[in-house]
Amino acid sequence: MIPLSWYLILSAALVCVGVFGVISRRNAIAMLLGVELILNAVNINLLAFWRYKDVSHVTGQVFTIMVITAAAAEVAVGLAIFIAVYRNKRTIAAEDVADLKG
Amino acid sequence: MNFLSDPVTFIGNWLTGLVANLGIPKETASAWVTGVAVGILPLLAMLWVLVLIWYERKVIGRLQDRPGPNRVGPFGLIQPVADMLKIFIKEHILPAGIDRIPYNLAPILAVGGVLGMWIVVPFSATVHGVDINVGALYVIAVGAIGTLGIIFAGYSSNNKYALLAAFRVVAQLISYEIPMVLALLVPVLLARSMGMNSIVQAQPVWFILIAPLAALLFFISSIAEVGRSPFDLAEAESEIVAGFNTEYSGLKFGMFYVGEFLHAFTNSLIFTALFLGGWQGPGAEQFPILGFIYFFLKTVVVHFLGIAIRGSMPRFRIDQVMQLNWKLFTPIALAAFSSAALVEKLATNWADAARIGIHFLVNMIILGVVVLIGGRVFRARGIRLDALAQRNRAAVKFSMEKSHDS
Amino acid sequence: MILDQVIFLITALVIIIAAILVVSVPKMIHAALWLILALAGIAVLFVLLQASFFAVVQVIVYIGAIAVLVIFAVMLTRKAMQDDGPQLNRYSVLAAAVCLMLFVVLTGMLLSWDGASSLPVNPAVHPDTIINLGESLTNPQGYLLPFEVASILLLAALVGAIFIGREHRAGKEEE
Numbered sequence: 001m002i003p004l005s006w007y008l009i010l011s012a013a014l015v016c017v018g019v020f021g022v023i024s025r026r027n028a029i030a031m032l033l034g035v036e037l038i039l040n041a042v043n044i045n046l047l048a049f050w051r052y053k054d055v056s057h058v059t060g061q062v063f064t065i066m067v068i069t070a071a072a073a074e075v076a077v078g079l080a081i082f083i084a085v086y087r088n089k090r091t092i093a094a095e096d097v098a099d100l101k102g
Numbered sequence: 103m104n105f106l107s108d109p110v111t112f113i114g115n116w117l118t119g120l121v122a123n124l125g126i127p128k129e130t131a132s133a134w135v136t137g138v139a140v141g142i143l144p145l146l147a148m149l150w151v152l153v154l155i156w157y158e159r160k161v162i163g164r165l166q167d168r169p170g171p172n173r174v175g176p177f178g179l180i181q182p183v184a185d186m187l188k189i190f191i192k193e194h195i196l197p198a199g200i201d202r203i204p205y206n207l208a209p210i211l212a213v214g215g216v217l218g219m220w221i222v223v224p225f226s227a228t229v230h231g232v233d234i235n236v237g238a239l240y241v242i243a244v245g246a247i248g249t250l251g252i253i254f255a256g257y258s259s260n261n262k263y264a265l266l267a268a269f270r271v272v273a274q275l276i277s278y279e280i281p282m283v284l285a286l287l288v289p290v291l292l293a294r295s296m297g298m299n300s301i302v303q304a305q306p307v308w309f310i311l312i313a314p315l316a317a318l319l320f321f322i323s324s325i326a327e328v329g330r331s332p333f334d335l336a337e338a339e340s341e342i343v344a345g346f347n348t349e350y351s352g353l354k355f356g357m358f359y360v361g362e363f364l365h366a367f368t369n370s371l372i373f374t375a376l377f378l379g380g381w382q383g384p385g386a387e388q389f390p391i392l393g394f395i396y397f398f399l400k401t402v403v404v405h406f407l408g409i410a411i412r413g414s415m416p417r418f419r420i421d422q423v424m425q426l427n428w429k430l431f432t433p434i435a436l437a438a439f440s441s442a443a444l445v446e447k448l449a450t451n452w453a454d455a456a457r458i459g460i461h462f463l464v465n466m467i468i469l470g471v472v473v474l475i476g477g478r479v480f481r482a483r484g485i486r487l488d489a490l491a492q493r494n495r496a497a498v499k500f501s502m503e504k505s506h507d508s
Numbered sequence: 509m510i511l512d513q514v515i516f517l518i519t520a521l522v523i524i525i526a527a528i529l530v531v532s533v534p535k536m537i538h539a540a541l542w543l544i545l546a547l548a549g550i551a552v553l554f555v556l557l558q559a560s561f562f563a564v565v566q567v568i569v570y571i572g573a574i575a576v577l578v579i580f581a582v583m584l585t586r587k588a589m590q591d592d593g594p595q596l597n598r599y600s601v602l603a604a605a606v607c608l609m610l611f612v613v614l615t616g617m618l619l620s621w622d623g624a625s626s627l628p629v630n631p632a633v634h635p636d637t638i639i640n641l642g643e644s645l646t647n648p649q650g651y652l653l654p655f656e657v658a659s660i661l662l663l664a665a666l667v668g669a670i671f672i673g674r675e676h677r678a679g680k681e682e683e
Binding site: 006014016019025026030040050053065071075080 | 513530531536539543546547550554559565566569570573574577578582584585595597600607610615619623629637640641644651655662665666668669672
Binding site: 201204234236242243249250265276279 | 541564
């Protein structure tokens with residue numbers, strides 16, 4: 001039998017890897033991949049708690065569906081923005097799109 | 103049950119008994135026998151492809167008023183074996199600059215994506231791979247893996263034309279998943295379950311009679327999903343070099359080729375299970391072997407229909423493919439699914455025949471509206487676009503002549 | 509059962525290694541491919557958790573759509589980042605240290621919680637889970653409102669992405 005803590009530790013590890021990806025990558029698409037890792041870690045967490053606590057209660061599953069939906073919407077819009085930025089500025093490094101800085 | 107009425111279960115039980123007699127507990131023995139069966143199924147599928155290739159080439163040949171392969175063996179039956187031998191001994195040419203791992207993984211994903219679909223198909227009342235309760239959706243998921251294989255192939259070939267062809271194909275494949283999933287949801291709705299077994303068991307009246315529009319949409323979308331004519335700009339064999347598998351040779355190309363033929367047949371399998379009642383037929387419950395024979399015959403008929411369409415329609419351009427999907431099939435699929443849901447909800451307590459009649463009527467109304475009204479709109483717009491293109495060409499010619507004179 | 513634990517450990521190892529490779533390989537397209545492996549591992553994990561519907565949805569939505577979209581976007585912006593330049597910005601070492609510390613703290617906190625070693629509830633999953641899910645998503649006293657709001661979110665994202673990503677041909681109509 002797999003204790004709950006294994007799933008939670010795996011999910012924590014994925015969150016940390018995802019946060020590292022978001023903070024320290026220059027390429028904007030790489031940041032998006034980090035965000036995807038974080039959202040997947042959240043899904044693992046939700047489904048693990050659903051399975052280990054009360055299987056007849058569908059709240060965990062509904063929440064997971066919402067997270068998947070929000071992730072899909074965010075990736076679509078994010079990539080559209082990146083492509084539009086690329087067309088205008090020919091760069092996709094996050095630090096080059098700093099016009100409003102200062 | 104004896105050997106004649108249900109050979110597969112009989113052999114399975116006999117093998118389990120054999121292994122259990124060696125002292126191994128019964129569950130482990132049956133798990134091992136299941137493992138052996140899981141290994142045999144793809145093997146049988148791949149061997150079946152040889153027959154499929156022969157069948158297709160013969161049928162296309164006859165449709166084109168020629169005999170098809172008839173030299174290698176009687177009626178050309180050994181032709182696919184000769185083809186396979188040739189492909190096995192061809193050299194694997196690895197172009198320079200490829201990305202090794204995706205390049206080698208692509209044919210595996212393309213074929214694996216298709217073989218994975220065979221696991222959930224209920225071949226007869228007692229023979230099926232795994233009865234997962236999300237079988238219908240699983241089929242779509244495994245198809246998505248095949249799409250991934252095509253991207254890997256196009257990207258890793260280090261060839262811009264292969265990459266562009268891969269993009270076109272993947273755009274077509276992911277676009278046609280939408281009417282396919284919506285049309286697939288109609289049998290799920292009618293059977294109240296996503297498991298393939300339950301869908302087949304809920305079809306004393308075939309779903310094609312209840313929801314013909316959804317069946318038509320699923321059929322057309324699945325032809326587009328495989329990439330067969332008329333949607334075959336993926337590897338339009340006579341036009342672009344070979345599309346996304348330009349840089350593949352030898353057995354790797356053979357895998358793509360086999361994967362495509364198997365995918366076409368697998369789509370007929372799924373269509374038969376979803377809409378034509380699978381193994382249902384007179385006497386199929388008592389004699390499962392009869393169920394298997396009915397399934398097989400129905401699938402061969404549907405497959406023949408797919409081959410006939412391939413041999414008789416010209417190819418679509420990519421923009422026509424996209425327009426067809428987003429402007430025609432997706433709205434029809436949405437209409438078919440919502441009308442099916444509405445009729446199911448409103449007519450829950452009616453008699454069976456009345457319910458089926460209402461479903462059929464609503465489907466025919468939607469089809470009639472689309473064909474009559476939509477047909478006029480599309481034709482008018484097509485004529486207008488042609489006139490516009492003609493005027494543009496004349497304008498360009500005129501301005502070129504003017505610049506020549508002055 | 510020991511088989512479950514072995515499968516979990518192998519899958520978890522694959523997921524973690526793939527995730528670390530996602531955030532550290534220099535070529536973007538390889539990062540996208542490693543992400544596909546991580547997502548596939550997570551789908552296997554969902555099957556282990558007996559949420560089969562979510563495993564299938566993960567493959568269809570994440571691998572079949574989102575990962576493909578990411579690959580397309582990487583291809584369209586390939587010339588931007590010469591993939592052999594520096595891929596990590598100047599905070600990367602500090603970020604790595606902070607993330608490691610975060611992981612240690614989270615793990616410590618989780619292990620000290622006494623519910624962490626709990627085992628899954630028996631009996632196994634109710635066979636009508638999907639039906640329950642469907643009924644609760646369309647039940648006005650259930651989760652109908654989040655369901656409808658999610659569909660509006662998707663519609664907004666669809667329209668927004670098409671509009672932002674469109675090529676503007678305003679200047680070419682005058683020729």
